[in-house]
Amino acid sequence: MVMPAPALAGPGGAAPGSVGDVRRSNLALVLGAIAEFPPGTHPSRAQVAGATGLTKASVSSLVLDLLDAGIIREIGLNPQGRGRPGVGLELSPSRAVMGMEINVDYISAAVVDLAGTVLLRELQERDNRNSQDMPVLAALAVLAARVRSTAGEQGVEILGGGLAVPGLVDPAGARVLTAPNLGWVNVYLDLDALLPEAALGVELFNEANAAALAELRHRPDGASNFLFVSGEVGVGGGIVIGSELFTGPGGHAGEVGHIVVDPDGGHCSCGGTGCLETVAGQDAIFSAAGLAPEGGSRSATMSALLRALESGVPKAVSAVERAGYCLGMALASTARVVDIDSVVLGGHFAVLEPWLRAPLLNSLHKYAPGKYASEHVTVSAVGEFGALLGAAGSVIRSLVEAPHRLHA
Amino acid sequence: MVMPAPALAGPGGAAPGSVGDVRRSNLALVLGAIAEFPPGTHPSRAQVAGATGLTKASVSSLVLDLLDAGIIREIGLNPQGRGRPGVGLELSPSRAVMGMEINVDYISAAVVDLAGTVLLRELQERDNRNSQDMPVLAALAVLAARVRSTAGEQGVEILGGGLAVPGLVDPAGARVLTAPNLGWVNVYLDLDALLPEAALGVELFNEANAAALAELRHRPDGASNFLFVSGEVGVGGGIVIGSELFTGPGGHAGEVGHIVVDPDGGHCSCGGTGCLETVAGQDAIFSAAGLAPEGGSRSATMSALLRALESGVPKAVSAVERAGYCLGMALASTARVVDIDSVVLGGHFAVLEPWLRAPLLNSLHKYAPGKYASEHVTVSAVGEFGALLGAAGSVIRSLVEAPHRLHA
DNA sequence: CTCATATAGTTCAGGCAATGAACTAAAGCT
DNA sequence: AGCTTTAGTTCATTGCCTGAACTATATGAG
Known part of the structure; x- marks a missing residue:
């Protein structure tokens, strides 16, 4: 695939480009190449040159700057079979x-x-x-x-x-x-x-946005486009497109917790009506499952919910199923708006995934057929941190x- | 406001920056400055230099290239009061x-x-x-x-x-x-x-995406973030963020016609269920209003609908009200996902706006309070072209x- | 009418960054 | 030991922007 031609300044940004910008850009390019090498392997300058398309001469000079700044360091030698071994480069561990x-x-x-x-x-x-x-x-x-x-x-x-x-x-x-x-x-x-x-x-x-970025880095499948939904007291979300967080014009995109899933539903803390959060937020699930959120800490209540699910208490099971089903509706709509077809479940959605998954997939299939393949509905790889x-x-x-x- | 530092290549794009990129970028900067001058006024090289931040010398050289390419031309003189008058520049009319x-x-x-x-x-x-x-x-x-x-x-x-x-x-x-x-x-x-x-x-x-871009250019309010919804046989949409069309990772973002607004609703041509299109698409409105879409052309049926609305036929009025209300739900959800708070109504939504507007605003207020101000719900400025x-x-x-x- | 002033646009030396070719360095292979 | 291969550096060249000096062309004051 051909890479898009680089653009110095965006259409709106009235910043003139000068030759110094080229260096800044290439400095980032080189550092990025070093950072993205598989962990454990330390690329040589020559390998960086190959990866970036820059000449060896330019890379040498750029690497020198990065060494001076203390951002990277040289580490050991890197035999390539025949010929002079390269000097390994890595991000500075200090x-x-x-x-x-x-x-x-x-x-x-x-x-x-x-x-x-x-x-x-x-x-x-x-x-x-x-x-x-x-x-x-x-x-x-x-x-x-x-x-x-x-x-x-x-x-x-x-x-x-x-x-x-x-x-x-x-x-x-x-x-x-x-x-x-x-x-x-x-x-x-x-x-x-x-x-x-x-x-x-x-x-x-924002917490959910940050968590989405963490997923991006730690995803085993290396996906670069997905929606991260985090079930907490509220329901948060972060949209990652092209390995970038998509924040929208005001910086608050991805608030999937407030997509309307039940037009005749109850009021939400946001002032709206029938938001996903009123069905799939922690408090909503607890109370639909017949568990009092007041008595004891939230994590204790969550444990109680899990016990109830494991022993198949109907009220608990149906509460979680409803949450999963409505989550599916919200994801279906999100897929249409931002053209995304893969989800990562975080927060309590990750914990409840065994019970959520089936109704979620049903709902996705019903409301957005062909959009989310089952293997694109996954659980957070980074957990609570x-x-x-x-x-x-x-x-x-x-x-x-x-x-x-x-x-x- | 401080402009963001220009970036030559994106994080993913492995394109090395060379000095030639600077010229390409500045060429675009100069041309953009000329293009964005108020129509009728023809900026001089000096004014372009002021607008872009480039030096007069650079602008002269860049302008020469653009003249050679035939993209711009010199037109008349441009007295600035005292001093030598500038030579007007404009986009080539040929x-x-x-x-x-x-x-x-x-x-x-x-x-x-x-x-x-x-x-x-x-x-x-x-x-x-x-x-x-x-x-x-x-x-x-x-x-x-x-x-x-x-x-x-x-x-x-x-x-x-x-x-x-x-x-x-x-x-x-x-x-x-x-x-x-x-x-x-x-x-x-x-x-x-x-x-x-x-x-x-x-x-x-895509038609709706193109229309959204046309709106961007012709909007009297100069908005640079909005959702364009186009009512046709289907319901299309285009999302404009930061004066750019937002296409999503696969290029199909903004399909608001398939947001779920009626979980128990009917099947949609997309394979989904309860999509906005099944309530607010032309065929849906016509049939809910009791008008046969088959008998005669679509535009004839639309005229019939307008006559029915004007004489207050209850079925017609309630069909359009339902469409407006559901459109509001979809817009409420969209607002949450992409953080947008302004809509432009196109296609039949523009034609039906007098009857749609009230239920639409009600619905927006109910499902996404505070998101869309009434003055941010507007009608297309470019119409059918x-x-x-x-x-x-x-x-x-x-x-x-x-x-x-x-x-x- | 002439000269001072102000603004537009050009020319030119200087600096910086990438390039490519030539060169040095350090290994393995025969 | 010598050839080959690969890594990394040095250096002349090129391209582009910059800033200062310079030319060009207007207005307005005396």
């Missing part, structure tokens, strides 16, 4: 990024190296329901500082961070627009306080795509 | 593109100059229902040749063309995958036969974005 998460029941921070490996992870239980933002952020800052200093003792430098939050966010403005389960509305987060003096600062992400990994991964990726931001 | 359309009841061809003005238009009635593709294409080729020669007599050269078809298309493969109302399934179209030896060849478009204009406009735009394709 540079890393911090993934952070604020969720309803906990806060968490992890150090992820540039290759995507989790070096350290700490989780701190904390009831953030209807919490104030300041204390939560302060607690997270303490946690982050501790993890950071542990990493520092191992010679790992933190370049930047990503924070995932369960709610609608405005990344540019560092604002959480609304996070119903935290009780936050339009709060500004002082992100830089989380990682003082980190070279790249801290970026903000998806948001954390995705937030970190996204920051790493933006670094790989614009390495010139690191002094070079 | 270069044009042909927009073509194959629809159920007609074929059509128009010549559109680079500024987007329609110079010539011919429409030929023709019943293409369940037609063979070859004769239709042959008839269109004859029509196109005639229009082209008329244009040639006026000194206008046709650089390329765009063909809009009511069905799913594969533009790269020049294939119509399925066009239910033409009865076409996976037919290859010999597009180049339509405009032999045109410099840029002929591109293929949208597909034609959009197909041509898209070809023009791709030329403006890659002018180096013309010998230069």
